[in-house]
Amino acid sequence: MSDLDVQQALSLRYRTSLEADNYTDQLRQLLGLDTKAQVARLAIGRSLAMGKLSNETVDSQGKDIPAMSLFSPENIGAWVGLLVSHSLTNGGAAIDSMDGLRTSIRAHWHRGAVALWADWVGVDRNYDKFIEALMRRSDMPDFAAKRPAIKEADSEDLADKLTSNDASQALPKALAELGIKVQVKGTIHGPRMTRYRVLLVNLADSAKLKRSMPQLGLALNLGSALPTVSNGDEAKTLFIDLPRPKATWKTVGIERLREWAQVGPKDANQLMVYAGVDVTGEDVAFDLAVTPHLLVGGTTGSGKSVCLHSLILSLLQRHKPNTLQLALIDPKQVEFAQYAKLQNLYGGAVATELAQAREMLQELGVEMDARYSIFSRLGVSNISEARRKGQAMPFIVLLIEELADLVLQDPSIEPLIARLAQKARAAGIHLVLATQRPDSETFSGLIRSNIPGRIALTVQKSTESTIILDEKGAENLLGSGDMLIRMPGEGPRRAHGVFVKLENIAQLVAAGAR
Numbered sequence: 186m187s188d189l190d191v192q193q194a195l196s197l198r199y200r201t202s203l204e205a206d207n208y209t210d211q212l213r214q215l216l217g218l219d220t221k222a223q224v225a226r227l228a229i230g231r232s233l234a235m236g237k238l239s240n241e242t243v244d245s246q247g248k249d250i251p252a253m254s255l256f257s258p259e260n261i262g263a264w265v266g267l268l269v270s271h272s273l274t275n276g277g278a279a280i281d282s283m284d285g286l287r288t289s290i291r292a293h294w295h296r297g298a299v300a301l302w303a304d305w306v307g308v309d310r311n312y313d314k315f316i317e318a319l320m321r322r323s324d325m326p327d328f329a330a331k332r333p334a335i336k337e338a339d340s341e342d343l344a345d346k347l348t349s350n351d352a353s354q355a356l357p358k359a360l361a362e363l364g365i366k367v368q369v370k371g372t373i374h375g376p377r378m379t380r381y382r383v384l385l386v387n388l389a390d391s392a393k394l395k396r397s398m399p400q401l402g403l404a405l406n407l408g409s410a411l412p413t414v415s416n417g418d419e420a421k422t423l424f425i426d427l428p429r430p431k432a433t434w435k436t437v438g439i440e441r442l443r444e445w446a447q448v449g450p451k452d453a454n455q456l457m458v459y460a461g462v463d464v465t466g467e468d469v470a471f472d473l474a475v476t477p478h479l480l481v482g483g484t485t486g487s488g489k490s491v492c493l494h495s496l497i498l499s500l501l502q503r504h505k506p507n508t509l510q511l512a513l514i515d516p517k518q519v520e521f522a523q524y525a526k527l528q529n530l531y532g533g534a535v536a537t538e539l540a541q542a543r544e545m546l547q548e549l550g551v552e553m554d555a556r557y558s559i560f561s562r563l564g565v566s567n568i569s570e571a572r573r574k575g576q577a578m579p580f581i582v583l584l585i586e587e588l589a590d591l592v593l594q595d596p597s598i599e600p601l602i603a604r605l606a607q608k609a610r611a612a613g614i615h616l617v618l619a620t621q622r623p624d625s626e627t628f629s630g631l632i633r634s635n636i637p638g639r640i641a642l643t644v645q646k647s648t649e650s651t652i653i654l655d656e657k658g659a660e661n662l663l664g665s666g667d668m669l670i671r672m673p674g675e676g677p678r679r680a681h682g683v684f685v686k687l688e689n690i691a692q693l694v695a696a697g698a699r
Contacts, residue, residue: 191261192435193283196376196466198249198444199290201225205298206247212301216312222254227319228297229290233267235300237275243295249448253466258374268293283440352405352427356381359404363397365390370422375465376435376681377663381425388421401425411661413679426464426679428663437462437666437681439689442495445470446502453508454569456580456615459499460492460640460670461682469680470499471672473582476638478606478616482623482653483642488666490520492640493584493619494685498693500582501529512549512583514542516590523690531581539594542585546601549583549614553605556612568613581614588620589627599629606635623652637673642666642682 201209209224218224232238256264268289269280280289308314353369360367366386373380385391395414402411410428417423442459445468456473463469473479473496483489500509512531515521521535536542556568556578565571568578583605585591591598606616618636620627623644633652641659644650650659654671662668666682 191265193438194286195252195261196435196437196441197252199255200245200249201247201291201294202244203246205295208298208302222250225255225294228301229293231300232293232297233271238277238292243292245291251466359401363400365394373465376437376462378426378428378464380465382417383423383425385421437683439685442499442683451503457503458496461680463680473615477610478636479638480636481619481640484644485621487642487664488682489619489642491666491685492682495683501693507579509580512545512581514585516587520586524694527694542591543598549605553609553612553614567611584617586619588618589622592627603631606632623649628652639671641669
């Protein structure tokens with residue numbers, strides 16, 4: 186059975202070869218087009234009309250573009266159907282997985298871009314003749330006789346659902362009832378929300394609009410979900426993000442995390458972690474080494490544990506045991522069990538008992554002091570400088586799955602955590618503390634003041650949101666990995682987390698154990 190998921194296809198990013206990427210960018214400029222995606226679609230269409238792909242190996246060194254730029258919810262089913270049918274018709278490799286789809290898009294984009302450039306050169310770079318050539322080749326081959334091996338009805342259903350939930354007409358009417366006049370200038374369908382770019386007719390209505398989100402949610406029948414508003418990209422524009430029904434959500438799969446991990450340099454002095462995608466589907470990542478410590482809070486079922494797995498897997502994708510060790514404390518004894526055989530494991534085991542947790546925290550304190558002694562001898566002040574002088578020293582990331590269980594069972598543990606939070610950053614020791622009970626008793630001011638990075642998933646009360654973020658908002662999240670991320674010196678940023686399965690963890694740990 187095919188593993189293609191059209192919803193997931195819209196959450197990925199696609200790239201072509203370095204050669205084709207260069208042609209794509211040049212053609213975009215020569216043809217006066219706004220985006221590379223427009224040329225990429227021309228290239229893929231050009232290739233689909235050329236018959237069977239060759240066995241040529243195509244590199245993936247070009248810059249990536251998001252699927253929502255290349256395709257749309259309305260046409261993704263048609264594009265995937267053409268790609269699958271082309272392969273079936275011409276005896277190509279089966280496209281029955283997301284990796285197969287990415288490979289097919291990369292190959293067609295590459296071949297089509299090379300062909301388009303040859304067309305451009307062949308008409309002596311004459312714009313009018315080039316357009317005529319494109320028009321002559323605009324008829325796509327007929328693949329109707331072959332049924333694509335995807336759930337096409339599902340893709341059509343998704344497009345229908347997204348279209349039926351488009352509030353481009355309802356939004357200005359609802360706001361007009363509240364005495365606010367706007368014009369909708371554009372929409373972006375993200376994984377769970379749709380962003381509406383609106384122009385304020387009267388700039389004085391800006392403050393009123395921001396106060397009217399609960400009334401707008403009521404007017405648009407959003408139930409318990411609330412819309413949000415933020416400043417736009419031009420004068421007098423705002424972004425209004427409206428939550429959609431769960432049936433239209435697009436899952437952010439582990440493939441997106443893997444794809445992110447392959448992009449960009451793997452800097453041994455960074456601890457880049459991948460949190461998910463934002464409202465419009467763009468990657469959300471940050472450097473834990475800069476943060477430098479993180480609190481993750483959310484009620485049961487909010488996706489807190491899955492969020493931790495995403496952070497861990499993104500670290501493991503970019504680091505080896507000689508540059509990163511994970512110190513794992515898991516009072517519940519179930520969430521971190523999959524990492525028990527990991528080569529990166531600090532101390533060689535996951536701490537599950539109270540005594541083990543206390544011992545691990547004490548050992549980390551000793552390690553921190555030992556590192557500072559080394560720094561003093563080397564005449565440096567932090568781990569990066571020590572590494573530049575040839576000192577082999579891995580980062581250590583301490584993850585505690587349930588902070589409340591430890592602090593409530595043994596109050597003597599809190600000072601150990603607070604000391605690490607206060608002093609361990611320069612030594613390359615960083616903390617990720619998670620709790621499903623964010624309150625002042627389990628997350629004291631002493632710890633809170635030294636943990637500047639925050640991720641809030643869904644909580645039950647606004648007071649819990651304030652404990653995590655220092656402001657309200659997390660009580661209105663959608664659940665299932667919906668989160669607000671607040672980095673030092675920044676406002677909260679909304680993101681949708683990666684859906685990590687147990688088999689994803691097992692595969693990565695098995696690969697690292699070899």
